[in-house]
Amino acid sequence: MDFRLNDDQIMLRDTIRRIAQEQFAPKAAEIDASERFPWDNFEILRDNGLLGINVAEEYGGAGAGQLALLLVLEETARVCGSTSVILTNQGLSSEPLMIAGSEEQKKTFLYRLATGECPGAMAITEPGAGSDVAGMKMTAKKVDGGWLLNGAKIFITQAGVAGITNVICYTDRSKGNKGMSIFTVEKGAKGLIIGKPEHKLGIRGSDTREISFEDCFVPDSNLVGPEGSGFKTLMSTFNYSRPNIAAQALGIAQGALDAAIAYAKERMQFGKALSTFQGMQWMLAEMALAVETARTIVYRSGAMIDTEPNHPDIPRICSMAKWCASDAAMKVTTDAVQIFGGYGYMREYPVERMMRDAKITQIYEGTNQVQRIIIANQILR
DSSP states (O other): OOOOOOHHHHHHHHHHHHHIIIIIGGGHHHHHHHTOOOHHHHHHHHHTTOTTTTSOGGGTSOOOOHHHHHHHHHHHHTTOHHHHHHHHHHHHHHHHHHHHOOHHHIIIIIHHHHTTSSOEEEEOOBTTBSSOGGGOOOEEEEETTEEEEEEEEEEEETTTTOSEEEEEEESOGGGGGGGEEEEEEETTOTTEEEEEEOOOSSOTTSOEEEEEEEEEEEEGGGEESSTTOHHHHHHHHHHHHHHHHHHHHHHHHHHHHHHHHHHHHHOEETTEEGGGSHHHHHHHHHHHHHHHHHHHHHHHHHHHHHHOTTOTTHHHHHHHHHHHHHHHHHHHHHHHHHHHGGGGGSTTSTHHHHHHHHHGGGTTTSOHHHHHHHHHHHHHO
16 A cells, blocks of 8 residues: 655645644643643644544535544644644544534534534543443433433543533443444533543643533434444444544654654763663664554554545554554653653653653553454454
8 A cells, every 4th residue: 555645745744743843842841730721732723724634624624634634643742742632532523423423413513623613522431331332321311302311421531621522322222232322412511510620640731521411411413323323433433533543652652752862862971972872772773663663554544544444454454553553652752761761750851741641542542452352353254
């Protein structure tokens, strides 16, 4: 497969790289320390038309495709993991609408997300249901004109700032996976209760909270796709959202590698630069290999989605991209801290933040253990 970047993609990459270096990087440490949602960076992404870059133009996006989104994510995460979460989550909350939404839902809800009118959220995880989506307890009961939602979701990214939240729950538990449905819940809906912000290891500028639903009414028009199609839509959503996490991880890894190379050239020990020691050179070479290997499969996943959206290997390739890139991010950031030594452990330098930010990429959108199961099922079928 040929997934070399074309001229437009190269120009996009270079543009977002400049924006990220000039406008995101100087604020990254402060965002992490204060744990504030970076509304200023959200507005920069919105004003540059980047929040819906992969969404069709008729629904407020740029129509540039999946690979374009991955490029934006990589360059953003390279300097600020918290800001990159805005992009991953805007993509995650948009995908169910792109896949199964009605024309009216696309022209309203998807348009609002793509144009950056508001942040979006996707509510999946529950206290007893993480990787096991089928273990969820939340339900929606049919009533006149709509549905009453009851239950709780945890660890919901952007829950406190989202104007639109897509929620998956059971509409008929007796049907198992075929009894799940997705609903779009708007900010301010009666019965929607937003919990306190969580204090996290990494991506600390992302707004993560519990959401509760107490007889929360949503109209019939907010049911995304047919009743009972929620699980299928969610699995398709993950096929598109996992490369986004992979690109986020890739960017974090590249940022840590950049910092480690620069430090190794400048830091003097025993009268010589660290970069002159063979052991250090081998370490940096291994980090560079991990980054480039990850980049290859991350770009491949985006190119495949753009050119062969119905290819049966998409779930496998996207799971491989997420697994490969997130493991690379954890290895490269940990090694970067080691290269910095004691300084790497201090917040004065960015690598400790990058190491903390990298960890979540091995966990959300399906843990890397779940990715192994998906890949094995695909190759053994």
